[in-house]
Amino acid sequence: xxxxGATAVELDDNLALYDDVGQLLIMLNxxxxxIWECCDGATTVDDMVRQLTVAHAGDAAEIAEDVRRTVVKLxxxxxxxxxxx
Amino acid sequence: MGPARGRVYxxxxxxxxxxxxxxxxxxxxxxxxxxxxxxxxxxxxxxxPAQHWYSLTAADGLxxxxxxxxxxxxxxxxxRPDDALGWVVWxxxxxAAEAGAEHLLFHSGAVEAAGTxxxxxxxxxxxxxxxxxxxxxxxxxxxTDELVAFDMASGMLLPYAKPITVKPGSFAVLxxxxxxxWPAPGSGHGTGQEWQVGVGEGxxxxxxxxxxxxxVIAPHFEPGAETTLxxxxxxxxxxxxxxxxxxxxxxxxxGTCALGRLAGECQCFSLAFSDLDEACCIILELVxxxxxxxxxDTAGLEGAxxxx
Numbered sequence: 547x548x549x550x551g552a553t554a555v556e557l558d559d560n561l562a563l564y565d566d567v568g569q570l571l572i573m574l575n576x577x578x579x580x581i582w583e584c585c586d587g588a589t590t591v592d593d594m595v596r597q598l599t600v601a602h603a604g605d606a607a608e609i610a611e612d613v614r615r616t617v618v619k620l621x622x623x624x625x626x627x628x629x630x631x
Numbered sequence: 632m633g634p635a636r637g638r639v640y641x642x643x644x645x646x647x648x649x650x651x652x653x654x655x656x657x658x659x660x661x662x663x664x665x666x667x668x669x670x671x672x673x674x675x676x677x678x679x680p681a682q683h684w685y686s687l688t689a690a691d692g693l694x695x696x697x698x699x700x701x702x703x704x705x706x707x708x709x710x711r712p713d714d715a716l717g718w719v720v721w722x723x724x725x726x727a728a729e730a731g732a733e734h735l736l737f738h739s740g741a742v743e744a745a746g747t748x749x750x751x752x753x754x755x756x757x758x759x760x761x762x763x764x765x766x767x768x769x770x771x772x773x774x775t776d777e778l779v780a781f782d783m784a785s786g787m788l789l790p791y792a793k794p795i796t797v798k799p800g801s802f803a804v805l806x807x808x809x810x811x812x813w814p815a816p817g818s819g820h821g822t823g824q825e826w827q828v829g830v831g832e833g834x835x836x837x838x839x840x841x842x843x844x845x846x847v848i849a850p851h852f853e854p855g856a857e858t859t860l861x862x863x864x865x866x867x868x869x870x871x872x873x874x875x876x877x878x879x880x881x882x883x884x885x886g887t888c889a890l891g892r893l894a895g896e897c898q899c900f901s902l903a904f905s906d907l908d909e910a911c912c913i914i915l916e917l918v919x920x921x922x923x924x925x926x927x928d929t930a931g932l933e934g935a936x937x938x939x
Contacts, residue, residue: 552726553883553888554885555869555887555890555891556891557866557869557891557894557895558763558864558865558866559865559866560868562869562873562887562890562891564879564883564884564886566883566884566886569880569883571873571879572886573866573869573870582644597881603776
């Protein structure tokens, strides 16, 4: 789920995130922003894939891979933390 | 004839954002130059003493050069007088950034026109000082050519009327702002590697008042480039401001939200130019008309830049 301490600023199609803890400013595109917003501790990665597959025409397997990669990247940046198995 | 020496010339208290300083020298010509260069930072209301004194004193062993000290600390030795001023301006700028850390600071120029603030964020060499000088020469109020202080509580840009630093590449287009030869020919004083052009009373270059920013224009000087002004998206404007924010880390989420508001609420552009007069004309027309970016962009500004 999203770690506390990050401030989000909506900018046209993008989202600027400032992480007070890591003192990191990062720009997310609309898809990455949706994934970050879905990191609420309840929405699973599969749920995210379903949402993005509905929102964006494209290969479901490819979208699933993109979602997983994005979640991993957000975790590496310390912007989300794992809460379940 | 050498420079007149003996008497010590002292400036009144000068204030750079909230940094108070003063300058003294034993060189009469240099004393007059210091007065002219720092006119814009005079603060008649200052009651507290200077936090630091800069001293410009004749260097031993190399005629026509001076040593630069801040209190007892050496900043530069055996430099030409105009370059000595450059050292003082550089150190004052650094100290002003520290002293003004309560504000969100940008590496940016800024001018004011009838209460409208215009920011020119950009790295060194982007042309922001030249552009600011050209606009101030055209009647805009000078805020700064280097370090913008944005007061997040009031939403205002604050004047920091340091001398305008003009680099050799802009000497030709700003030749009328040449501080000129030293008043004591043969004194050994050179013209320096940069010009430090004083602003404010008696200079013909006016200082602006605190004002709300309404335009963000990211300049890009490129020799031979056609003068073009292009709208920036909110994201592009945010990025242009963020990369030139001096102390965003210090202001964290509050500063980030302020950046978002600036990007969302200002009209934001990039400006490519090589002709200073053309660039100034475009900005004059823009500010006079206050043209919105486009209907679609304007509609999209509602609610933008807010933190959830």
